[in-house]
Amino acid sequence: xxxxxxxxxxxxxxxxxxxxxxxxxxxxxxxxxxxxxxxxxxxxxxxxxxxxxxxxxxxxxxxxxxxxxxxxxxxxxxxxxxxxxxxxxxxxxxxxxxx
Numbered sequence: 839x840x841x842x843x844x845x846x847x848x849x850x851x852x853x854x855x856x857x858x859x860x861x862x863x864x865x866x867x868x869x870x871x872x873x874x875x876x877x878x879x880x881x882x883x884x885x886x887x888x889x890x891x892x893x894x895x896x897x898x899x900x901x902x903x904x905x906x907x908x909x910x911x912x913x914x915x916x917x918x919x920x921x922x923x924x925x926x927x928x929x930x931x932x933x934x935x936x937x
Contacts, residue, residue, distance in 0.1 A: 853878070861886040868909035869893050877907045 861881035866889075868875035880886065890900050890907065897912035 855879075856881045858883045858885050862889045865889040865893055865909065869896060869898055869911055871909075871911055874908055874910040877909070878905060880907045 856879050858881050861877070861883075862885065864875070864877055865886075868877070890902075890909075893909055894900050897914065899908075899910040899912070901908040901910075
């Protein structure tokens with residue numbers, strides 16, 4: 839059975855457990871979003887912190903609060919090169935290499 843999925847917009851709240859993998863995906867989506875993304879109960883691992891640093895390097899405003907992180911994209915990516923250091927962010931970089 840074939841299903842047709844049409845483009846649509848979402849306005850929803852997702853509550854998911856804190857995890858490094860989910861956090862990196864959420865940061866990648868926040869970089870591409872048109873508005874501010876609020877991450878509640880964020881993962882605070884080294885890899886997640888590195889993903890947030892990459893978002894900042896690309897021009898996003900990242901505001902860290904006690905139980906949330908707010909990511910606001912700048913609308914235009916500031917640089918064509920990013921450094922992931924030794925964080926081992928292979929998954930995150932694969933998300934971003936297409937943009």
